[in-house]
Each structure stands twice: as C-alpha cells, then as structure tokens.
Amino acid sequence: MRLIARSIERGRLGHAYLIAGRDRAALEQTAAAIAQTLLCENPPRRAADGSPAAACGACEGCRLVREGAHPDAYWLRPEGKTRVIRIAGVRELERVVRLHPARGGWKVAVITDADRLHPAAANAFLKTLEEPPGRVVILLLSLRPEALLETIRSRCLRLDLGGETAGFSEAQRAWIEELARAASRRPTALGARYRALGRLLEALGRIRQEVEESVREASGTDPADLEPEQRERLQAELNAAAEAEYRRRRNQFLQILLWWLRDVWLAAQGLGKETLKLPDLAEATQRVATALPPDRARTNLEAAERTLELLETNVQEALALETGLLRLDFGE
Ligand SMILES: [Zn+2]
Numbered sequence: 001m002r003l004i005a006r007s008i009e010r011g012r013l014g015h016a017y018l019i020a021g022r023d024r025a026a027l028e029q030t031a032a033a034i035a036q037t038l039l040c041e042n043p044p045r046r047a048a049d050g051s052p053a054a055a056c057g058a059c060e061g062c063r064l065v066r067e068g069a070h071p072d073a074y075w076l077r078p079e080g081k082t083r084v085i086r087i088a089g090v091r092e093l094e095r096v097v098r099l100h101p102a103r104g105g106w107k108v109a110v111i112t113d114a115d116r117l118h119p120a121a122a123n124a125f126l127k128t129l130e131e132p133p134g135r136v137v138i139l140l141l142s143l144r145p146e147a148l149l150e151t152i153r154s155r156c157l158r159l160d161l162g163g164e165t166a167g168f169s170e171a172q173r174a175w176i177e178e179l180a181r182a183a184s185r186r187p188t189a190l191g192a193r194y195r196a197l198g199r200l201l202e203a204l205g206r207i208r209q210e211v212e213e214s215v216r217e218a219s220g221t222d223p224a225d226l227e228p229e230q231r232e233r234l235q236a237e238l239n240a241a242a243e244a245e246y247r248r249r250r251n252q253f254l255q256i257l258l259w260w261l262r263d264v265w266l267a268a269q270g271l272g273k274e275t276l277k278l279p280d281l282a283e284a285t286q287r288v289a290t291a292l293p294p295d296r297a298r299t300n301l302e303a304a305e306r307t308l309e310l311l312e313t314n315v316q317e318a319l320a321l322e323t324g325l326l327r328l329d330f331g332e
Contacts, residue, residue, distance in 0.1 A: 015138060017159055018152075018158045036062045039065055072106065076109065087120050115142045
C-alpha cells in the first residue's frame, strides 16, 4: 500500500483504481488495506525503513474498516441469483460518496466483481468515474478485468496483483529482457540500447515473414494460373491483408514494452514486486525505477503509447522505433 501512501503524501492520488487478480479474498484485502491507508486516524509518518507507512491498524478508523463498518468506506457487491450489479446499486454508491465524510477524511467506494456491472449500470457510472467528487477514491476489483467495458478500464489506474505473463511469447520475453538490462546499466551504454533495437527489428522481421507466408497459403490460389491483370489484383489484395495482419501482430508484440514501462512506473512509486506484470525483470525494473521520479516514468509510458499510435500511420517503421526507443528516459 506504499503506492497509495506515497501518492497521498505527494498529493497526487489517482481517484479510480482497477485492481485485478486471481484471488477474490486477496483483492478484497488489498481494497481494505487501501481504505485503511486513506481512513487511518493516526497514520504513522514513516515506516521503520524510512518509506511512507500505510495505516496504524489500531485506531478507530482502521478498526471500522477491518470490520466492514466504516461509514466512509462503501462496498458495492453483486446481488441476487444473477450476481449482477444493477443501476440502483451504482446510484446508491454515487449518493453515498457525495455525502460529507462522516469521520472527516476521505470517502472510499469499493466495487467488488466490477465485471458484474450491468452495462447500463456501468454507463451510468462513467461520469462519476471520470470526475468523482474531491477526496473520493473508487476501487474496482475484478478477477476478469478483460470483461470490463473499455470505457471503464481506460478511466482507471490499473494494478495487477500477481504477475501473469503466460500471454507473452519467448521472443517477446527475450527482447524485453534485453531492453530492461540495457536500460538498467550504469553508466549508460548506448550500444546496448542499439542492440535491443536490433533484436526488436529482427523479431518483427520474423513476424512479417510468417504473416506473408500464412497469407499466401490461405489464399489458396496459384498466381501462375491467373491472367496478368487478375494476378496483379490478387497480389495487391494479399499485400493489403498481410500488411493489416502484420500491424496487428506488431502491436501485440510491442504490448510487452507498455507492460514493462508500466511496471517501472509502479516501481517508481514505491509499489512492491507483487504488483509487477513482469516479476522476472524485477531487479532491472527496480534499478531503473530508482533513478526515475514517477512523473518521468509516466512520461515514458505515454511516449511509448504515442510511438505505437504513430506506427498505425504510414510512418517508416525502423525510424519510428529507433526514435521511440532511444528517446525513452531511463534516468541516466
Ligand atoms: Zn489507523
């Protein structure tokens, strides 16, 4: 909960978090711990190791949160046989968070199983999620974050409990590891960054080749059987299909960069290893994060997102990647 504690200390608390994980009890404990951090009435200034501490765990505020009885911590859960969160539940939550805090601090709203929000309820909630009243923090918990509406997800700061990296390919992992190692090197070695760039371009080259082969196979027509004009048209169609598929797969490949930069950003805010998407890289991630204030880590993430967007246009790929990667700030 150091992330939250530090953010409060710096006055930069995000107002909506999506906390994802595989264990419902762990999600609820995390939410309760965040609520305690916000509602503790006797917060210790510093932990023994000098980092901002979370909550005292002993005061009335902490006790009420633990018992699920704090008037400023509102929990909304799915109800009934269908286990859906209805619009009426969301309205009640909105009413409660707009009341004055009963104990004079923050108001915390927790939606457990946020993927069970009925679409109408989710839509009704968007405005509050976008502009919650001051001193309100909303925590959405989910075991299936991918089932949430994109409009909800994009308005929350995401925290993942437990790194889940099964979705990444060998080539992706090898590349991001090389980049992370290059980034964490001190003194900086530009050559190492160029090698990571070279590795990326190689991996993308292999993807392009695979895509072109599979598109050609899937077309099932032998161009030799066609009239020249038809052949040309088929070729143009195949090229377009291959290009679209290649872009999709390139984007998928580069997602691992966003995940890693997100890890660096979380680590720069003092969050523990358990929230990293790529725990194998924790050491390098930590080293980079130590050299990087959170706002610069966040700028990196935004810059990488822009590079991915840029790649969707007709920009020259190698140049866009080179500029994008070499411009990342690793705190040297
Ligand atoms: Zn306390």
